[in-house]
Amino acid sequence: MYRIEEPRLGGLRIQEWRRRAHLAVGMLFLVLLGSTLGIELLDHTDAPVSTKTFTAFWDAVNLITTLGDFSDFNADQKIFMLVAILVTVVIAGYALRQLAGMLSGDDVMIFWENRVMEHKLEALINHVAVCPFGPVGQMVAARLRDAGSTVLVLDSDAKQADKASRLGYMVMLGDQNSFDDILARARLDTASTLFLTGSDPNSNLEITLVAHTLNPALQIVVSGENDLRRMLLRKAGASTVIDQNDIVACAMVGQVDAQPA
CATH class of the missing domain: 1.10.287.70 (Helix Hairpins)
Incomplete structure (x- = not known):
């Protein structure tokens, strides 16, 4: 991490x-x-x-x-x-x-872990970023990894980041005030896709804008809860904006239609 x-x-x-x-x-x-x-x-x-x-x-x-x-x-x-x-x-x-004992503290372990991750990040290319690692993010990351993609998890929640790290994902952790730094260091310039799976519409919009600025060719997949928000996300640089409500509604109706009469 x-x-x-x-x-x-x-x-x-x-x-x-x-x-x-x-x-x-x-x-x-x-x-x-x-x-x-x-x-x-x-x-x-x-x-x-x-x-x-x-x-x-x-x-x-x-x-x-x-x-x-x-x-x-x-x-x-x-x-x-x-x-x-x-x-x-x-x-x-x-x-x-x-x-004796000077190199066994948690702060030293974190320092060395960061140095190891820096080398891994420098070598990243054509990877997929998932932000954050909430319930939807976990499902997206799992399916992407099963499909053979290199997944980088971006999160501001320490517990979610720890969980992603334990599951074997590469993880970048930072608080909300330093999230721009996370995006800047996540090698989005060499990434193929960014999946924004969070529920905060303002955060999704801000991250979309920053990510598109860092890499205009980056595919950004995000959800929007209404027409205005989806329009703003597209203008900010999102390549695919999903209406989760429509997907849920179609799935529910599909389940009813699938039942035998």
Whole structure:
């Protein structure tokens, strides 16, 4: 699910986690460098400098990675390694304490979910948008998906959006104040059809106008309850305006006609 009103704290937590991770890596690198120099300087053998450096680096890496495959130490090196081990344990513990749990909050999960949805939305083409996911919208979306269409649900109701997400639809959620942003990000420029299934005539008219402005070639299917409203919807850019009352009336009469005399 893509949320227009993304919790700002999620992004801030990730930025802080990255800052702390960089700090922890930097501190471990300093321990690695310091351990290498210390072990090398305390090596009193007659080995070449390159050999001393490599051996010291090997021991320092073993210290950081806790592998423990050390070379033989003299007394000075053993004392130095005791200090280095204590420093490494303290820094590793600090890093774990600082980083653990920061990426498990709901706000962070929403942040990552939005990033995943952004990539999916960028790849959308020839899809069908259904708005909103009410009783009619659910039936329309189900039939479209059964027919093989890629369905994107647009809604301002969190419960309906959650239901659509649980059913496996791609969903965009935003409140009424940010619904223009939903339409702008729903890739209507590459969509084939927009089904407006809501019962609010003013909202249907507004969405029709905005959607037609974003993509004049977009097919917009919407219902209108009277002649005036249907005329306004057509002028706003609707390609198909359905009279639900007429459909219901015909269905009811058809049921009576189908009964045996």
